[in-house]
Amino acid sequence: xxxxxxxxxxxxxxxxxxxxxxxxxxxxxxxxxxxxxxxxxxxxxxxxxxxxxxxxxxxxxxxxxxxxxxxxxxxxxxxxxxxxxxxxxxxxxxxxxxxxxxxxxxxxxxxxxxxxxxxxxxxxxxxxxxxxxxxxxxxxxxxxxxxxxxxx
Amino acid sequence: xxxxxxxxxxxxxxxxxxxxxxxxxxxxxxxxxxxxxxxxxxxxxxxxxxxxxxxxxxxxxxxxxxxxxxxxxxxxxxxxxxxxxxxxxxxxxxxxxxxxxxxxxxxxxxxxxxxxxxxxxxxxxxxxxxxxxxxxxxxxxxxxxxxxxxxxxxxxxxxxxxxxxxxxxxxxxxxxxxxxxxxxxxxxxxxxxxxxxxxxxxxxxxxxxxxxxxxxxxxxxxxxxxxxxxxxxxxxxxxxxxxxxxxxxxxxx
Numbered sequence: 509x510x511x512x513x514x515x516x517x518x519x520x521x522x523x524x525x526x527x528x529x530x531x532x533x534x535x536x537x538x539x540x541x542x543x544x545x546x547x548x549x550x551x552x553x554x555x556x557x558x559x560x561x562x563x564x565x566x567x568x569x570x571x572x573x574x575x576x577x578x579x580x581x582x583x584x585x586x587x588x589x590x591x592x593x594x595x596x597x598x599x600x601x602x603x604x605x606x607x608x609x610x611x612x613x614x615x616x617x618x619x620x621x622x623x624x625x626x627x628x629x630x631x632x633x634x635x636x637x638x639x640x641x642x643x644x645x646x647x648x649x650x651x652x653x654x655x656x657x658x659x660x
Numbered sequence: 661x662x663x664x665x666x667x668x669x670x671x672x673x674x675x676x677x678x679x680x681x682x683x684x685x686x687x688x689x690x691x692x693x694x695x696x697x698x699x700x701x702x703x704x705x706x707x708x709x710x711x712x713x714x715x716x717x718x719x720x721x722x723x724x725x726x727x728x729x730x731x732x733x734x735x736x737x738x739x740x741x742x743x744x745x746x747x748x749x750x751x752x753x754x755x756x757x758x759x760x761x762x763x764x765x766x767x768x769x770x771x772x773x774x775x776x777x778x779x780x781x782x783x784x785x786x787x788x789x790x791x792x793x794x795x796x797x798x799x800x801x802x803x804x805x806x807x808x809x810x811x812x813x814x815x816x817x818x819x820x821x822x823x824x825x826x827x828x829x830x831x832x833x834x835x836x837x838x839x840x841x842x843x844x845x846x847x848x849x850x851x852x853x854x855x856x857x858x859x860x861x862x863x864x865x866x867x868x869x870x871x872x873x874x875x876x877x878x879x880x881x882x883x884x885x886x887x888x889x890x891x892x893x894x895x896x897x898x899x900x901x902x903x904x905x906x907x908x909x910x911x912x913x
């Protein structure tokens with residue numbers, strides 16, 4: 509018997525993002541669809557940034573996880589449209605980022621508070637950071653540098 | 661001109677712009693003035709190479725001869741490249757690199773905005789994806805041009821020199837030929853000339869804040885997007901970019 513779509517979403521929610529392993533691929537909002545077509549499972553995945561080097565690892569991780577649960581016929585489709593937005597980050601994903609020390613994205617375009625001490629007295633070091641999805645910021649109170657998840 | 665042939669040419673132009681500029685920008689990796697700028701440039705290059713994969717991937721599909729993005733990028737020679745001359749010019753100093761980036765980003769963000777309304781849904785969806793990245797790039801390159809232009813006497817002089825050097829390569833972005841005419845007619849791409857007003861307005865605002873003077877001339881070098889006359893610099897780019905695939909055809913890991 510083939511597993512339910514709901515079950516598969518749960519399995520995918522156990523697959524960590526390779527670069528920010530504290531959140532899952534589902535938290536990140538890049539799984540856009542899970543669907544059975546006959547006996548073949550189709551998973552639609554959207555890239556975060558078009559050049560993100562983690563994309564191929566992500567597909568490999570999805571494949572490994574689902575095969576581990578006994579799914580043999582699997583197709584991973586790239587879905588470009590609509591383009592990924594940080595609005596699709598789940599609320600639990602945002603909380604996990606914050607606890608991990610990465611400030612979650614805000615519509616204002618900058619972090620709301622230092623993830624280490626909570627201060628709002630912050631300054632931007634660079635619009636880019638350690639991965640395409642992050643920018644580098646620093647707290648003026650505790651003086652710690654931290655990553656901010658860019659809002660796009 | 662047949663529409664598929666025009667579309668293939670046009671996609672090469674889009675993909676070669678981001679490929680060649682992405683490679684140029686990546687040359688800074690490990691050499692930037694400060695670590696944060698090094699990371700920023702490497703990230704910009706990565707976005708551009710990612711966009712290249714999408715544009716050249718679609719170009720290969722449209723061509724229908726089994727060439728994928730890698731084949732188009734690594735196994736074409738200089739006369740088959742369709743990028744603007746601007747993006748193949750040498751990096752120069754950090755200021756010149758950022759000035760070139762801004763002059764390109766400004767055009768790219770406007771062009772992608774128009775391509776989002778393309779009648780070809782494959783182009784519209786790539787444009788929608790890439791335009792988010794381009795918006796981020798133009799914000800940063802614009803801010804940096806202002807910071808350095810309206811900075812010290814030394815940085816101001818260097819940025820003015822960079823603008824004077826690069827300006828004669830800007831006009832090529834707005835030239836049209838049969839490829840453009842065919843796609844404009846089909847609603848697939850905008851008329852390049854129609855982007856000029858928005859471009860001038862954006863560049864004008866930024867150069868004003870940067871206290872830099874835009875040269876009073878519309879003379880333009882051309883021949884990049886048509887492939888007719890590239891500069892000698894592109895040959896050097898390809899020599900370093902393609903050597904591995906040339907020396908070891910089909911190499912993979």
